[in-house]
Each structure stands twice: as structure tokens, then as C-alpha cells.
Amino acid sequence: MKHGEPFPARVAAAVEDKGGPVVVGLDPRPELLPPDLVAWGRRQSTDPRRAAAAAVAVFNRLIIDAVHDIAVAVKPQLAFFEQLGWPGVQALEETITHARRRGLLVIADGKRHDIGSTAAAYARAYLGPGDLGERKGSGGTGEALFGALESGLEADALTVSPYMGTDSMEPFLDACRHYGKGIFVLVRTSNPSGAELQNLRVQSGAGTLTLAERVAELVMRWNEGMPRADGYGPVGAVVGATEPAEAARLRRQLPGVLFLVPGYGAQGAGAKEAAAAFAPDGRGALVNAARAIQYAWQVERPGEPGTADDYAAAARRAAQRMREELQAALQGEGSR
Numbered sequence: 001m002k003h004g005e006p007f008p009a010r011v012a013a014a015v016e017d018k019g020g021p022v023v024v025g026l027d028p029r030p031e032l033l034p035p036d037l038v039a040w041g042r043r044q045s046t047d048p049r050r051a052a053a054a055a056v057a058v059f060n061r062l063i064i065d066a067v068h069d070i071a072v073a074v075k076p077q078l079a080f081f082e083q084l085g086w087p088g089v090q091a092l093e094e095t096i097t098h099a100r101r102r103g104l105l106v107i108a109d110g111k112r113h114d115i116g117s118t119a120a121a122y123a124r125a126y127l128g129p130g131d132l133g134e135r136k137g138s139g140g141t142g143e144a145l146f147g148a149l150e151s152g153l154e155a156d157a158l159t160v161s162p163y164m165g166t167d168s169m170e171p172f173l174d175a176c177r178h179y180g181k182g183i184f185v186l187v188r189t190s191n192p193s194g195a196e197l198q199n200l201r202v203q204s205g206a207g208t209l210t211l212a213e214r215v216a217e218l219v220m221r222w223n224e225g226m227p228r229a230d231g232y233g234p235v236g237a238v239v240g241a242t243e244p245a246e247a248a249r250l251r252r253q254l255p256g257v258l259f260l261v262p263g264y265g266a267q268g269a270g271a272k273e274a275a276a277a278f279a280p281d282g283r284g285a286l287v288n289a290a291r292a293i294q295y296a297w298q299v300e301r302p303g304e305p306g307t308a309d310d311y312a313a314a315a316r317r318a319a320q321r322m323r324e325e326l327q328a329a330l331q332g333e334g335s336r
Helices: 009-019 036-043 048-067 078-082 086-101 116-127 166-179 192-198 213-224 245-251 271-279 296-300 308-332
Strands: 024-028 073-076 105-112 134-138 142-144 157-161 184-186 201-204 206-210 235-238 257-261 283-289
Touching: 009 105, 009 184, 009 235, 024 048, 024 308, 036 048, 048 073, 048 078, 048 086, 048 308, 073 078, 073 086, 078 086, 078 105, 078 142, 078 296, 105 116, 105 184, 116 157, 116 166, 134 166, 157 166, 166 184, 166 213, 166 235, 184 192, 184 213, 184 245, 184 257, 192 213, 201 213, 206 213, 213 235, 213 245, 213 257, 235 245, 245 271, 257 271, 271 283, 271 308, 283 308
Parallel strands: 024 073, 024 283, 073 105, 105 157, 157 184, 184 235, 235 257, 257 283
Antiparallel strands: 134 142, 201 206
16 A cells, blocks of 8 residues: 555546446445355354354455456445454455455445544554554653554545544544545435434534535545645545435535545435536546445345355446446536
């Protein structure tokens, strides 16, 4: 990983190389894995967590291999790994390592936030490198304790929640500033009840904004002075595709901000809706699909068990369709 290169530069290069802004979400659900892989996992261990985690790690490798030349990034959803305990975290580490090996960016989807040393620990865990192996002395020098310690979970970017304000963001901003990392701040999410808070009117300056628009103002501020590339800063925004009118309004409010766009596929949005999150020149956003790609076999052949190889082949077909649909939608937007 090139720590000195700004995250937006790696995104722009990957989109150019892959021919589109596809992100494949990795939400490994043991109950949805192909039966042959479940059986294989059970043979690896009598411990259900280890068995499931082993199957998850293999499944993720198959999906990554199937889409590595189509997708810009993978987005492991941390909860699906954490629910398996420490074997699940090991599977996450193996997944991140394999994705990097196949040339994919990694966006860790954990929606982390906190203040002080806890926020710093989250940043070291997912956006490293850090000083885990040192004890800081009063003079600012570090005493080596265990040697260099890396979490093994280092990603290119992390999703974060802004609810605790700027002081909770500082360690993540430092990682963007000094290590070429990116973050995606929750601004307008794709779930229906997100409007309960995100559409509330709040005071800002001389008028009122929705809470989502107020967070968008902070995103612009957090990008000030950051290393930029391709016209974009490393502090991005999560903006769902399920409300395209809001996405378009936020796009106008947030020039130079990368969007991570969930909601494509299983949540009901398509390429036309996702296109609202892009800048007029067709840049500035990455579109995520998880279930629609990982478990595409179950849509193609409902009721048929399928093998692990079947799932991988179906995932590749789904990723290719998604790329083509996004290309067509963005070309249509650009011609208007």
C-alpha cells in the first residue's frame, strides 16, 4: 500500500483501470453460504465459530478472485466478521490481505467513532500505521515494548459516524493527512428510517439546514488543507442511492467530495438512482453492492443449491452487469 499517495488518487487510478466505480460489499452470512462450502467448513473444526469463519474466509477469497478485475474496491462489513468472535476477526484479516494481494482497495465498513484515545485506537486498527509497540516518554520519545505491532486490519478507508463531532474525528483526519488514508462520513444513509434524524432541521449560520446538510458542511471543513488528487479530498461522504433527489442536492453542496453510495441492488436502487450522486462529469462516487453480487446465484437460480464455484461465477456476472449499467447511466446523465 502506498502510504504517501492520497486516497483520492488511488480511487481515480482504480476507476480508470477497472472501467467503472463498482465496490463489492463483503457481508458474509454463514446461513447463505453454498452448501459445499458449509460442509467443508464443518470438516475443518468442531468449533462452530472456527468452522464458519474458515468457510467465510474461503468464500471471500472466491468472490475477490471473481471480481478483482471489475471492482475498484471491496467493502467488508465488520459486523459480519465480529459476530464470529476471534475466528471471525482472523477471517477479516485474511480477507483484507487477499484483497490487497489482488490489487483491490479496501474500505472497512465499521461506522466507528469515539473520542480521545479510543478514537485513536480505532484509527490505528483500521487506518494504521500506529505506535502500538511503543510507550511514549515524557520527552516525546518512544520506548520499544514489543517491536512494531500492526493490527493486520489496515484498510485504505474507513466509514465513520460524525455524531460526536470534530474531536472524535481528529485521529481519522490525521490518518488522511499523514498516511494517505480516506474516510467516508455518514451523511445521508440508505435505510428508510435514516430520515428520522438526518432530515431534522437544525440552525446553521443565517438559516436552517437538514442535519444531513449540516454534516455535509463539516465534511467540507474537514477536507480543508488535506492532500487532494483529481480535484477530491480524502474525507468522503456516505450518501445512499435510495433517495436520488437528496443525493443530487448533496452532490451540489459537496464539490470535491467523494461519495460512497450504498443502496444499489438489494435495497432497491438501480444505476439511474445511483447516478444522481455523481458529479456532472461522471466522477466523484463509488457505488456499493453486497448481497446483489455475493449471493447473485440465489437470484439467478432460486431453489438450486449451487456450489462455491457457481456462486463465484454468478458474482462475476452480477459485477459485470453492474459496471455496464452504471456506465450507461452515467453516459446518459452526461449527455443531458
